[in-house]
Structures are given as structure tokens and as C-alpha cells.
Amino acid sequence: MSPKVDAFLVQLNKWQAELSLLRSLLLEMELDEDLKWGSPCYSFENSNLVILQGFKEYFAILFFKGVLLKDSEKVFTKPGENTQSSRQIRFRNIDDILSKESLIKAYIKEAIEVEKSGEKVALKKIEDYAVPKEFQEAMMEDEALKSAFAKLSPGRQRMYLIHFAEAKQESTRLARIEKNKGRILMGKGLGDCICGLSQKMPTCDGSHKHMR
Structure with missing residues (x-):
């Protein structure tokens, strides 16, 4: 657990409990935690895997190489029209996280396997x-x-x-x-x-x- 992420979550006025819950799930996956680009970021063997994001209407886990995942449950959202690599899983409340807990862990495991394989996104x-x-x-x-x-x-x-x-x-x-x-x-x-x-x-x- 990174002290920088602790400080980040403490000062949040919105999504504090929700992002804290997502954080606990990600830490169960034995990922390295740091604060990057102003948000909690999780890596595997020095490769950025996912980052937590908070927006006005929703919060999300962004997978840096999401385009390489199968997205078997069709939950991914493309962050922007011109986004090539990353994909989001968006949430609106704690129940939404709890209902997708198994899915989140499965997608994280798949993302780890992508990193292990060395596969790159063809940008x-x-x-x-x-x-x-x-x-x-x-x-x-x-x-x-x-x-x-x-x-x-x-x-x-x-x-x-x-x-x-x-x-x-x-x-x-x-x-x-x-x-x-x-x-x-x-x-x-x-x-x-x-x-x-x-x-x-x-x-x-x-x-x-x-x-x-």
C-alpha cells in the first residue's frame, strides 16, 4: 500500500469509499501500487496494468492494454473516439463494484497474462x-x-x-x-x-x- 495513495484517497470529496473498495480488490491481486498521473496506478513487474479514475458521473478502472483483452463479458468502454489501447470498466456505486468483483479479478488476471506474454498493442x-x-x-x-x-x-x-x-x-x-x-x-x-x-x-x- 502506497502512502501517496492513502493521502490521495483521504482528500477526495467524491468516490472516496468506492475507489477505496476498488483499491482493496486490486491489492488482493498482488499488484504494485503507486500514484501516477494524479491517480492510483497498479503495475505488474514494472508494467502499468490499470489505473483508477474518478469522473463526475462515474468512476472507472482503466486497463492500459484493454484492447488486447477478450472482454468476454462485454463491459469495456472506449474512453475516447481516438483511443487505441486503453479500455475502461465503469461503475456508478458500490453495489456495481460488488456485482462485478469476480469479473474484475478475472480481467486483472487476463491483463497479467498479456503482460507475461509480451504482447504489444499495434498503435x-x-x-x-x-x-x-x-x-x-x-x-x-x-x-x-x-x-x-x-x-x-x-x-x-x-x-x-x-x-x-x-x-x-x-x-x-x-x-x-x-x-x-x-x-x-x-x-x-x-x-x-x-x-x-x-x-x-x-x-x-x-x-x-x-x-x-
């Missing part, structure tokens, strides 16, 4: 993502922007391309590109703070202004 390459023409033009006009974007990690590049392409109107795409030029030039991703830490990370105390 789309950055080349497979369309680059909006507005962003292509912006990089053609600004060599520094083009160079800075090329130096970003594939994950950061992917998030920007998805963010720009999701806008249906040209004016919105242009506005998003203009708004994020400075962030790209600084080598930051969409979720990165100017201090270099994610805004969701507990070590970033928010005492400075974030770029949004």
Missing part, C-alpha cells in the same frame, strides 16, 4: 494520421514551427493532429493552430504545463499560469 504510426491543410500551410510558412513539431514525441504529435482535425470548421482549426503555436515551439504537448509537468500531475502545484 497507428504518426504517418497514418492526416495533417490538416491549415497546419501544413502554417508549417510551410514557419520553418521554426515545422522543426519544433518534428522534434515532438509521436504521442504529442498525435494529440495535436487529432485536436486540430477534430474541429469541423476551418476557422476553428486555424484558431486552434494559432493558439498552440507557442506551446509547440516550446516543445510542449497539449497536456503539458510550461514547467514541463502535466497539469494533472500532483507535483505541478498550479502556482504559475498554464498555457491553454
Whole structure:
């Protein structure tokens, strides 16, 4: 049991009892516990397996490689339209957890077997993502922007391309590109703070202004 997770749960105003129950179930599976990305995270042999999440209407266990699990009971939810690897099991109350206790443990065991097998998720390459023409033009006009974007990690590049392409109107795409030029030039991703830490990370105390 991680003291950092103890402190995290104590300060919760919502889902405290529910996430504590999920935590106890996960600890029964002999997983390593830590606080990562501001949430309780559980790993097997140094590989992240699942993380607990709390939202306004529900809470969840997110399986990092959920797409590789069989999901025999069809309980998985895709967190976002562009999510490739992770999958959630969502809950709304303690009874919901108790009714799925055996299922949760079975899915955890399957996730452990996936890790043991060494199987990897075949993620789309950055080349497979369309680059909006507005962003292509912006990089053609600004060599520094083009160079800075090329130096970003594939994950950061992917998030920007998805963010720009999701806008249906040209004016919105242009506005998003203009708004994020400075962030790209600084080598930051969409979720990165100017201090270099994610805004969701507990070590970033928010005492400075974030770029949004």
C-alpha cells in the first residue's frame, strides 16, 4: 500500500469509499501500487496494468492494454473516439463494484497474462494520421514551427493532429493552430504545463499560469 495513495484517497470529496473498495480488490491481486498521473496506478513487474479514475458521473478502472483483452463479458468502454489501447470498466456505486468483483479479478488476471506474454498493442504510426491543410500551410510558412513539431514525441504529435482535425470548421482549426503555436515551439504537448509537468500531475502545484 502506497502512502501517496492513502493521502490521495483521504482528500477526495467524491468516490472516496468506492475507489477505496476498488483499491482493496486490486491489492488482493498482488499488484504494485503507486500514484501516477494524479491517480492510483497498479503495475505488474514494472508494467502499468490499470489505473483508477474518478469522473463526475462515474468512476472507472482503466486497463492500459484493454484492447488486447477478450472482454468476454462485454463491459469495456472506449474512453475516447481516438483511443487505441486503453479500455475502461465503469461503475456508478458500490453495489456495481460488488456485482462485478469476480469479473474484475478475472480481467486483472487476463491483463497479467498479456503482460507475461509480451504482447504489444499495434498503435497507428504518426504517418497514418492526416495533417490538416491549415497546419501544413502554417508549417510551410514557419520553418521554426515545422522543426519544433518534428522534434515532438509521436504521442504529442498525435494529440495535436487529432485536436486540430477534430474541429469541423476551418476557422476553428486555424484558431486552434494559432493558439498552440507557442506551446509547440516550446516543445510542449497539449497536456503539458510550461514547467514541463502535466497539469494533472500532483507535483505541478498550479502556482504559475498554464498555457491553454
